Amino acid sequence: MLYQILTFLLEVAVTLIGGACLLRLYMRWRRISFGHPVGRFVQALSDWLVLPLQRLLPPRDKLDAASLLGAWLLKLLQYILLMVLIGAQRWTVLPLLALLGVAKLAVSVATAVIIIAAVLSWTGNRTLVADVFDRLCEPLLAPLRRAVPLVGGVDLSPLLAVVALQVLSIVLGSLQAGLLGSAVVIGAG
Template identity: 70%
Template sequence: MFYQIISFLLEVAATLIGGACILRMYMGWRRMSMANPVGRFVLALTDWLVLPLRRIVPPRGQLDAASLLGAWLLKLVQYTMILLLLGGHAWGVLPVLALLGVAKLAVSVATAVVLVSVILSWAPNRSLISDVFERLSEPLLAPLRRIIPLIGGLDLSPLALLVMLQVVSIILGSAQASLLGGTMVGVA
């Protein structure tokens, strides 16, 4: 029971802050202003981690490598703590495990962005937040919108993307499990 509680709390913290790091990187790549409610929330969650890392890894063009490194470090700490709790010996795979964790986290962030965008699109009134999420989800959905026609006036591209993202998440989870050979149960 103790392991499950600690593992859950580590997952929540790493997902919330790491996901905000990924979203910060994505918003920077999209050249979006952080002066909106979503941007301010992301900055509030990540400044303590990303700003010091920028001294080590400055941004290169549109890539905010410090945000990506922050997400990776969070996953690395999470998996290290879990491995310590389990008394595991798979220390050599931790960097790759954390990398797969960041990829899985990016899939989760993309899933959340698309879901929130779809839900906000149902609201009769447009808001600043709905505009932000629409702008974030548009590059993810645009390739599918070119392929999948409207069916009865409905855009099914978000559904198709969500299915594909879940498949990718399953593949990444399987890669993590095979990498560990069952050493760490419940790694997400």
């Protein structure tokens, strides 16, 4: 029971901060300002980790490698701690395991962004936050919107994107489990 509680708390912390790092990376790539509530929240969660890393890897144009490295380091630390807790000895797989963890985290962030944007669109109120989430979703949903017609006036692209992302998450989780062997499952993300 204690292992499950520690695993859960560690997963929540890494998902929140690592997700903020990845959202920071994505917002920079999309050239979305950080001068709104979403940007300030992302910075508040990730500045302590990303800013020191930016001294080593300064942002270039649309790429913020320090944010990606921050997310990877968090996942690496998470898996190290979990391996120590369970007494696993698969240290050589940790870098790749952390990379797959970051990919799963990116899938979770994309899923959350799509769901939040969809819920905000139902309110009918156009706010700065809703506009930010729309801009974040556009590259993810545009290909689906071109391919899938409206059904009864309803855009099903967010639902299809979430389903596809969840399938991808299952595949990534399976790859992680394969690295560790079937006897060891580390973390949900």
